[in-house]
Amino acid sequence: MASSDLERTSLLDAPAFEGLKLRRFSLKEVNWREFPWWFAALILIAVVTLVTVLTSPTFNEAFFFIIAGLGVTVSVTLAAFVVAVVLGLITGLGRISDKVLPKNAATLYVELVRGVPMLVLIFFIALVLVPGIINGINALGAALSNIGIGSIGSFFSAVAIRDIPMALRAVIALSITYGAFLAEVFRAGIQSISRGQMEAARSQGMSYGQAMRYVILPQAVRNVLPALGNDFISMLKDSSLVSVLAVRDITQVAKLYAGHSFRFQQAYISLAILYLVMTVSLSLLVKVIERRYCHDGR
Amino acid sequence: MTGANPAMQPAADPIIELRRISKTFGEVEALKDVSLAIGRGKVVVIIGPSGSGKSTLLRCINRLEEPTAGEVWIDGERITGSDEQMNKIRADIGMVFQHFNLYPHLSVLENITLAQKIVRKREKKAAQAIAMEQLKRVGIAEKADAFPNQLSGGQQQRVAIARALAMQPKIMLFDEPTSALDPEMIKEVLDVMLMLAEEGSTMVIVTHEMGFARAAADEIIFMDYGEIVEQTTPETLFTHPTHPRTKLFLSQILQK
Numbered sequence: 001m002a003s004s005d006l007e008r009t010s011l012l013d014a015p016a017f018e019g020l021k022l023r024r025f026s027l028k029e030v031n032w033r034e035f036p037w038w039f040a041a042l043i044l045i046a047v048v049t050l051v052t053v054l055t056s057p058t059f060n061e062a063f064f065f066i067i068a069g070l071g072v073t074v075s076v077t078l079a080a081f082v083v084a085v086v087l088g089l090i091t092g093l094g095r096i097s098d099k100v101l102p103k104n105a106a107t108l109y110v111e112l113v114r115g116v117p118m119l120v121l122i123f124f125i126a127l128v129l130v131p132g133i134i135n136g137i138n139a140l141g142a143a144l145s146n147i148g149i150g151s152i153g154s155f156f157s158a159v160a161i162r163d164i165p166m167a168l169r170a171v172i173a174l175s176i177t178y179g180a181f182l183a184e185v186f187r188a189g190i191q192s193i194s195r196g197q198m199e200a201a202r203s204q205g206m207s208y209g210q211a212m213r214y215v216i217l218p219q220a221v222r223n224v225l226p227a228l229g230n231d232f233i234s235m236l237k238d239s240s241l242v243s244v245l246a247v248r249d250i251t252q253v254a255k256l257y258a259g260h261s262f263r264f265q266q267a268y269i270s271l272a273i274l275y276l277v278m279t280v281s282l283s284l285l286v287k288v289i290e291r292r293y294c295h296d297g298r
Numbered sequence: 299m300t301g302a303n304p305a306m307q308p309a310a311d312p313i314i315e316l317r318r319i320s321k322t323f324g325e326v327e328a329l330k331d332v333s334l335a336i337g338r339g340k341v342v343v344i345i346g347p348s349g350s351g352k353s354t355l356l357r358c359i360n361r362l363e364e365p366t367a368g369e370v371w372i373d374g375e376r377i378t379g380s381d382e383q384m385n386k387i388r389a390d391i392g393m394v395f396q397h398f399n400l401y402p403h404l405s406v407l408e409n410i411t412l413a414q415k416i417v418r419k420r421e422k423k424a425a426q427a428i429a430m431e432q433l434k435r436v437g438i439a440e441k442a443d444a445f446p447n448q449l450s451g452g453q454q455q456r457v458a459i460a461r462a463l464a465m466q467p468k469i470m471l472f473d474e475p476t477s478a479l480d481p482e483m484i485k486e487v488l489d490v491m492l493m494l495a496e497e498g499s500t501m502v503i504v505t506h507e508m509g510f511a512r513a514a515a516d517e518i519i520f521m522d523y524g525e526i527v528e529q530t531t532p533e534t535l536f537t538h539p540t541h542p543r544t545k546l547f548l549s550q551i552l553q554k
């Protein structure tokens with residue numbers, strides 16, 4: 001099913017290049033209406049920007065100032081994505097469970113996250129939920145001290161809200177948000193595997209968990225790999241939202257730079273280009289992965 | 299048991315016993331108070347029109363379908379549906395499906411060793427040895443390293459049979475094992491099943507292959523509307539069916 005879509009989105013297989021494949025290539029045979037103009041434009045933008053950044057001192061300065069935030073952007077995204085995958089897998093399994101509690105807990109989580117804008121969720125998780133949990137832990141510590149288990153109690157009381165850095169809260173917020181999205185990806189991936197697979201595994205005496213682990217999930221994960229890749233790209237972009245928590249990712253650094261130099265053009269063009277370079281190269285990578293595993297035919 | 303042939307003696311030492319099994323899906327009564335005993339080493343073929351409850355009956359034996367009422371006894375043990383017990387009992391009951399249901403992400407060899415390793419707790423080497431032995435039995439040892447999608451339907455079904463046999467089951471269940479096959483591949487699967495029958499395996503088979511039923515079955519069961527209408531020997535059923543519904547069904551399929 002996906003293979004025909006793939007042929008279309010893959011550049012060299014675009015109908016525009018039909019003539020190329022036949023080896024009797026001539027300009028007349030290129031279908032200019034189908035030509036991927038967008039890709040040519042993208043390359044052009046990249047080249048123009050690169051030249052500008054390299055030749056204009058102000059652009060140069062802005063660009064390299066902002067790049068300082070790249071480490072934070074990348075590490076926040078990577079950390080949050082790993083946690084979100086784990087959370088998403090657990091929640092996805094909960095969604096398809098027959099058991100009342102996991103099913104309802106998972107659905108509640110997904111629906112809560114879906115119903116609130118991401119920016120609001122980030123504020124809420126970082127500034128309300130995390131402090132709330134710390135307060136809870138502190139209260140537990142105080143209670144333990146009161147009933148005379150002071151040593152454990154003081155351990156719990158020692159955690160202060162300010163000890164949880166904003167970068168960590170940003171990771172928690174992004175993980176919780178994306179965990180709910182990825183849960184739906186995993187759920188759909190698992191449900192796309194035919195019922196006969198679970199029945200075959202169970203008929204051989206495997207438990208539900210064993211059947212999931214050895215039979216269903218390996219197939220489901222393969223199927224959702226491209227979707228996971230695309231969600232990773234979305235998360236990279238959405239990580240710019242954590243700048244509202246004053247986490248010094250590239251967006252926050254660009255904001256700061258623009259604020260004190262008043263070079264808004266240079267700051268935000270450089271910022272946009274940075275994101276674009278990362279997202280476009282990642283989506284090409286996703287396509288390569290997608291192609292490779294579709295072509296090996298299993 | 300309505301219309302059961304009085305000449306058939308109840309199995310003396312039944313390995314499968316269904317006692318007053320009912321199964322409803324919402325409004326649909328797929329099985330209506332069905333009782334059945336199948337003796338050790340017997341080959342039992344179930345026939346009947348579409349929707350008569352053949353698959354449901356078969357799937358109640360290993361509890362892929364949970365009966366709404368009634369008891370299932372396997373080898374003298376009442377199965378209650380507790381998870382551990384079910385997994386243990388299912389490991390002893392091989393099942394072959396209409397659509398093969400091989401694990402597409404695993405090679406043929408891995409398909410056959412997976413459950414051996416995680417359910418039977420066999421070492422990899424031992425599991426592979428048993429797998430190869432079973433593949434030889436069904437005649438496709440050379441395909442051990444292939445993946446399911448590289449095999450024909452007939453080969454896939456033989457791998458599925460080998461996968462079930464590798465668990466060394468006490469009972470083999472087949473649900474229309476040749477219905478999804480191209481005509482030229484049906485024989486290679488039926489031949490394997492005939493071989494198993496001759497070796498004395500206990501087999502319960504839902505099939506529309508009347509020639510096979512005649513050749514291999516010790517008993518034949520005709521089902522209609524969720525009930526066992528007739529249970530007798532193939533000769534009796536094909537030559538002197540007692541029940542009008544059996545006669546009608548046989549005349550319909552033998553016409554084709």
Ligand SMILES: Nc1ncnc2c1ncn2[C@@H]1O[C@H](COP(=O)(O)OP(=O)(O)OP(=O)(O)O)[C@@H](O)[C@H]1O
Nearest residue numbers: 323326327328346347348349350351352353354355
């Ligand atoms: N999972 C299910 N949900 C709802 N109804 C079901 C389900 N499985 C079976 N049924 C119904 O139960 C009845 C018996 O089905 P069953 O599959 O046992 O028939 P069958 O004799 O195997 O038919 P076929 O020859 O078409 O395979 C049918 O009416 C069917 O629609």
Ligand SMILES: [Mg+2]
Nearest residue numbers: 352353354473
């Ligand atoms: Mg059926």
